[in-house]
Amino acid sequence: MEHTQRVADAPAPTDGRRSRWTEHRRARREDLVGAAVEAVRLAGPEFSVDDVARSAGVSKTVIYRYFGDKDELIDAVLDRISQAILLPRLLGELVADRGDDRAQLRAVIAAFVSLIEDEPALYRFAYAQAGRTGRADLVAATEHAVATALGRILGARLTDAGRPAEGAVTWAYGIVGMVQLAAHWWSAARTVSAAELVDQLTELAHGGLGTLLPPRA
Structure with a gap:
C-alpha cells in the first residue's frame, strides 16, 4: 500500500x-507565413488563401x-514584414552613428524609400491594411517604433548638452x-x-533639426 502511494505521488514524466x-x-x-509573404509579392495586396496554398x-x-x-493570416504576415523586413532595416540605420546628423538622417530616409522600391507589393499590402478596426496596424506600429527610437536619440543629444528635451x-x-x-x-x-x-526630404528634415539640435561634440 505504501509503495503504491509513493508511485502515485511521484511526478508524471x-x-x-x-x-x-x-x-x-x-x-x-x-513556413506558411513565409509562403504568404511570397504570395503577396507575386499576387499583390489582394492575395487569396489559394495563392498562399500554391506558394506553399x-x-x-x-x-x-x-x-x-x-x-489571422494577414496579421501574421504583417508581423513578419515588420519584424523581419521593416524594423531591422530602419532601426539599424537609425542607430548607426555616422558622426554627422545630415548623413544619419539621409541614411534612414534612403532606407525607407529603398523599401518601397525593393518591396513595392509588400509596401502596398501593409498600407492597404492600415486602420483596420480591431486588427494590427503595421504602418502605425512602425511609425511609432521609429519615432520612439528617434525621439530617444534626439532627447539624449539635448540632455547631454544641458538643454530641455521636451x-x-x-x-x-x-x-x-x-x-x-x-x-x-x-x-x-x-x-x-x-x-x-x-535629397529633398533630407534637406527639409535637416533644415529643421539643424536649428534645434546642439552641435555634435
Whole structure:
C-alpha cells in the first residue's frame, strides 16, 4: 500500500511528444507565413488563401489548420514584414552613428524609400491594411517604433548638452510623419527619382533639426 502511494505521488514524466508537436506546429506555421509573404509579392495586396496554398505547395485545408481565418493570416504576415523586413532595416540605420546628423538622417530616409522600391507589393499590402478596426496596424506600429527610437536619440543629444528635451518626441514624430506621407504620395506619383526624393526630404528634415539640435561634440 505504501509503495503504491509513493508511485502515485511521484511526478508524471515529461511528455516529450507534446513539446515536439508544439515546436513542429510553430515551425510549420512560420513556413506558411513565409509562403504568404511570397504570395503577396507575386499576387499583390489582394492575395487569396489559394495563392498562399500554391506558394506553399499545400491545400487550403492545411492553411486553415494553422490559421483560424484569413484575417489571422494577414496579421501574421504583417508581423513578419515588420519584424523581419521593416524594423531591422530602419532601426539599424537609425542607430548607426555616422558622426554627422545630415548623413544619419539621409541614411534612414534612403532606407525607407529603398523599401518601397525593393518591396513595392509588400509596401502596398501593409498600407492597404492600415486602420483596420480591431486588427494590427503595421504602418502605425512602425511609425511609432521609429519615432520612439528617434525621439530617444534626439532627447539624449539635448540632455547631454544641458538643454530641455521636451520637444524631442514631437520633432521625432514630425519627421517620421513627414517622410511617411511624402514617400507614400511619391510611391504613386513618381514625379522625381528616388534619389531626388531622398535629397529633398533630407534637406527639409535637416533644415529643421539643424536649428534645434546642439552641435555634435
